[in-house]
Amino acid sequence: MPPHPRRRRLRRLTFLVLCCLIAGLTVCAGAALLMVNQHARQLARPNTHSELWQAYQLHAELERSLETAQAVLDERADSDALATRIEVLASLLPPLRTTSVFSHLAEPRPEIDETLNRLERISGDWLKRAPWGQPAAARNIAEEMLRQLPLLLKPTHEIIVATHIAQTNMLDDERQDLQHAFVLLAWVLAGLGICCVLLTLRVIANSRRKLLLTQRLNDLNQSLERRVEQRTQELTERKALLRYILDTSPSDVALLNDRDSHAHYVSPRLLQRTGADDESFNLTRLFNDPDEESRFLQALDEFGRLDGWETRLAGDPPYWAVVWARRLNVEGQPASLVWSFDINQRKAIEQELRLLATTDPLTGLQNRHAFVKRGVSLLKSAQRYHRQCSALMLDIDHFKRINDTHGHAFGDAVLKAVAAELSQGLREVDLLGRLGGEEFAAILPETDPQQALQVAERLRTAVQSLIFTGEDGSRLDLTLSIGVAERRPGEVRLEDLLARADRALYRAKAGGRNRTEQAPS
Incomplete structure (x- = not known):
């Protein structure tokens, strides 16, 4: 007969309360153990509580420094020995300046800080004037040490006494903290043991009830196994169908x-x-x-x-x-x-379309649209970083005559040869494009007007050296006219820069062609 619902809820509540108590006591035990471990590790640390030894060393170093100073004046020691004593004295002060041991004194001792401040001040001054290999400076510092250090022997002895008292108080505090941690741990372990006994009794009672339910569970398991086998068969068939769908x-x-x-x-x-x-x-x-x-x-x-x-x-x-x-x-x-x-x-189709949209199909250079888009970006970059930038406008002289005399196929060959020569004569960072017909343009980043003129002349000479022979065997001389313009401060419109270069190009045409003209700055 199943237990009454109220009785069942009470058993569950009792079990839950015991588990919560055990969990809470376990956490408390862990915290107490951690506290004991921290105290133990602190006490076992090799350099723990070395303040008293440091205070003794400071007092002893004052005496050794006085002996060395007297030896320097008596010419029994050299300047390097005194400099060494000064460095040792200065190195002993920082640990005592930063220690917290003096906070354990019953009353504040401001004279300790005053003594340490004074020692730090005078040792720092001597350290700056450390007399390495300077006998005269060593004698001066030795005289100062014989005047000032005897006055500090008694205060440093008081530091030793205060350090001993403070360290004793600190150790007492630590021992008391450790004792409290052990007491807490003992109480927590006792409570944990009681709760574990109660929980064990509760588990034994529950196990008896579980034995009564085991037979009923066995019957249910047999029924579930039959249903699982049937369900597994269905899943296998569905998995095979899904694999077939995915494979196809x-x-x-x-x-x-x-x-x-x-x-x-x-x-x-x-x-x-x-x-x-x-x-x-x-x-x-x-x-x-x-x-x-x-x-x-x-x-x-x-x-x-x-x-x-x-x-x-x-x-x-x-x-x-x-x-x-x-x-x-x-x-x-x-x-x-x-x-x-x-x-x-x-x-692949997108790449081909993109290439057709940005490239001149005859010369392989940037077309007008792509040239303008990239040129605007270069001009804005030059404006943003205050860099020089120049533009070239290039035009093949008498190109219409070439087409009319030798045909358009020959003219296309000339355009491709000129485009290749221009590309070879420019840097990778330069922008070159065909704006239409026989007209080309170039943007030269990081290029001043003088450099742009040199580039233009090099391109003009390179094109002039090209050799073309017509179908009738006649030789064709090819020349370029070039206009050069420099980007003005604050100029970000590409059309303004190209317009000035274009006007320079027309002056080159009017001046007899096969020449380079520069636009006014």
Whole structure:
């Protein structure tokens, strides 16, 4: 017959109270043990309570310093011996200045601080004038020491006495604290023992009741085993169906344990791409860039899911993919479901479109739109960091005549050759673009007007040295006219800079072509 509900609640409450008491007493015992351990470690520390020895050393060092000073005056010791005594004296003061032992005195002793301050002041002064290899300076300091140090012998002896009293008081306090900790620990252990006895009796009573329930549980277990077998069969069939769906899916799928990166499942196509097997596959094998893996995990930890993450995955060769991920719980452990879709072909098309949008198809240089966009950025950077920047406007002389005489195919060959020569004559940081027809432009960062003129002349000479031969065997001489302009302070509009360079270009044209003109500053 099951126990009365009120009686059952009372037993549970009694058990809970005993457990809480044992837990509380255990915590108290741990705290008491920690307190005893701290006191024991403090007492066992090698250099603990060395203040009295330091005070004795200070007094003894004063006497040794007086003897050395007298020996220097009597020419029985050299200046280096006195300098050594000064350094030793100065090194003995900081421990006594920083110790807390004097706080254990029954009454404050301000004369201790006064004595230590005075010693620190005079020893610091002598230390600054340390007479290494200076006999005359050593004699002066020795005379000062013979005048001042005898007056400090009695105060330093008082420091020894005060240190001894303070240290005795401190040890008494520590012994009393240790005794209190032992008393507390004894009471806590006694209470803990009583509670453990009561809890043991309670456990024995509960075990008797559990024996009565064991047979009923055995009957229930047999029934549950039959149901578990049936449920296991159903789960096996569903798992097989799910694996078939995942294997035939157009996406690459992986289910990974978050603790050890063990793979619960990896689709065959993903294993083929990475060249791994079920045992060796992990998240590191999936990503081509370790930094991308770190960013992926950080984002997944923050949001618990990821949608449409575009990245390069590892493969032979690596490929672009869109990745999705979800946090799951598999067999009681955290796991990540990751699936991806190959977008390598789409990325290739995007790259081709981007290249067509920014590149002049004939010369391979930046087109007008890309040149202007990049040039505005360079000009703003020069303005922000107060750097010099220059622009070149370049135009092929009599290019229309070349087209009309030799045809457009020949003119295209001339444009490509000139573009290649200009690219070779500029730095990687320089920006070069074709604005249209036979007109080119260049932005030269970190370039003053004189350097820009030198670059322009070098380009003009290089193009002039190009040799072209028409279909009829005639030789074609090619020249450039160039306009140079420097960015003015505060000028951030690219069109203003290019307009001044363009006006300089027209002056070069009007001045006979095949020349370089500079715009006014």
